[in-house]
Amino acid sequence: MLPQGDDADARVEGWFRRDLAIAWGRPVGGAEQIAHLVRKGGRLLAHGSDFGAIMNALPVNAKTIAEGVALGS
Secondary structure, three states: OOOOHHHHHHHHHHHHHHHOOOOOOOEEOOHHHHHHHHHOOOOOOEEOOHHHHHHHHHHHHHHHHHHHHHHHO
């Protein structure tokens, strides 16, 4: 069985940081997870995604285009 949660983080930290002396991390969902992993020595933390960026940008871009069309009319 694969380790889960804090047990998995501890194993990864041990393998990479202590044994191999390289940075480690994983995807994170928010500031609390980021802080938790930084305290444990995590440095390669992935937050967000292409899909999330597109979904957040679409309303802004649509508003800008609508404003530009209205100004040009």
